[in-house]
Amino acid sequence: MRLEDERRDDSDDDGDDDDFFDATSADVDIDAPPAFPALNSAQRSSNAAPPAPSKGFTVSGPSVGSKAEGKDPSKSSSLREVLGVPASNLSRPTGGGSGGGLMVPPSTSSKTAPPGVGGASGARLGGGGSMLGVPKETGGGARRKVVLQPGCSPLDWARLKSSGDPSLRAYVMGMLRVKPSELKLHNKPDDAWSAFNGKVYNITPYLRFHPGGEKELMRCAGRDGTRLFMLTHSWVNIDSMIDACMVGILVSENT
Numbered sequence: 507m508r509l510e511d512e513r514r515d516d517s518d519d520d521g522d523d524d525d526f527f528d529a530t531s532a533d534v535d536i537d538a539p540p541a542f543p544a545l546n547s548a549q550r551s552s553n554a555a556p557p558a559p560s561k562g563f564t565v566s567g568p569s570v571g572s573k574a575e576g577k578d579p580s581k582s583s584s585l586r587e588v589l590g591v592p593a594s595n596l597s598r599p600t601g602g603g604s605g606g607g608l609m610v611p612p613s614t615s616s617k618t619a620p621p622g623v624g625g626a627s628g629a630r631l632g633g634g635g636s637m638l639g640v641p642k643e644t645g646g647g648a649r650r651k652v653v654l655q656p657g658c659s660p661l662d663w664a665r666l667k668s669s670g671d672p673s674l675r676a677y678v679m680g681m682l683r684v685k686p687s688e689l690k691l692h693n694k695p696d697d698a699w700s701a702f703n704g705k706v707y708n709i710t711p712y713l714r715f716h717p718g719g720e721k722e723l724m725r726c727a728g729r730d731g732t733r734l735f736m737l738t739h740s741w742v743n744i745d746s747m748i749d750a751c752m753v754g755i756l757v758s759e760n761t
């Protein structure tokens with residue numbers, strides 16, 4: 507399916523949290539990436555530089571030079587796998603100590619702590635919390651962050667992913683050759699497939715684990731989400747994240 511065609515079956519953007527995919531509305535750029543970090547996030551408000559994709563960022567925390575990498579537990583390859591993030595991205599330039607992996611210890615950040623919450627964990631609820639499965643700050647002001655339900659942390663996902671549960675692959679045996687017209691049929695939360703880099707994945711099981719929320723992920727249900735994915739967070743290693751959900755490869759309509 508060409509991009510022009512994709513634009514016709516658009517998701518509506520009426521602010522309703524319940525509507526995931528609507529193939530009828532038009533005139534919205536379906537690949538317009540969401541703000542990352544969120545426009546009103548602690549990362550931005552704390553005088554942060556814009557997040558860099560994979561190179562050229564600065565680190566304000568403890569030394570994370572290549573020599574230190576092997577010694578730091580938060581940069582172990584297994585953690586990287588769980589997060590689907592290359593080592594070089596575990597510390598994004600966040601300022602204010604709200605980064606995901608190696609940033610300033612929690613106790614140094616009190617700026618975003620909600621009232622009544624001491625500087626320790628409460629201050630860490632925003633920013634890079636999603637990478638560690640920490641529910642994000644929700645209360646107060648205009649901030650509207652995704653809250654992962656209990657049991658939906660990256661580690662929980664890693665556990666489920668390696669369980670071999672056949673429902674991860676929608677009970678598909680072998681690998682399918684999926685045409686865009688067939689892909690389009692799987693556009694509901696309980697039956698959502700999406701193509702990334704030519705591979706078709708059943709994204710339904712991952713929805714509740716997605717740090718960016720179900721609604722954002724559902725924007726690419728039933729279609730090729732590669733562009734939106736790359737515009738949003740090209741540093742995320744999609745293969746390592748949802749390889750267990752792969753159901754086939756995307757083929758052209760007249761194959």
Ligand code: HEM
Pocket residue numbers: 539540541542543544589590591606633634636637652709712716717718719722723725726731734735738739742744747748
């Ligand atoms: C199956 C495909 C996807 C996977 C495996 C995935 C995975 C992830 C991961 C691992 C993160 C955390 C990254 C980090 O904090 O550095 C993340 C965050 C995010 N994702 Fe996705 N993503 C997918 C698709 C999408 C799509 C299609 C969208 C949007 C339209 C999206 C929007 C977001 C947003 C907005 C965040 C930031 C959440 C925050 O505020 O921390 N994602 N995603």
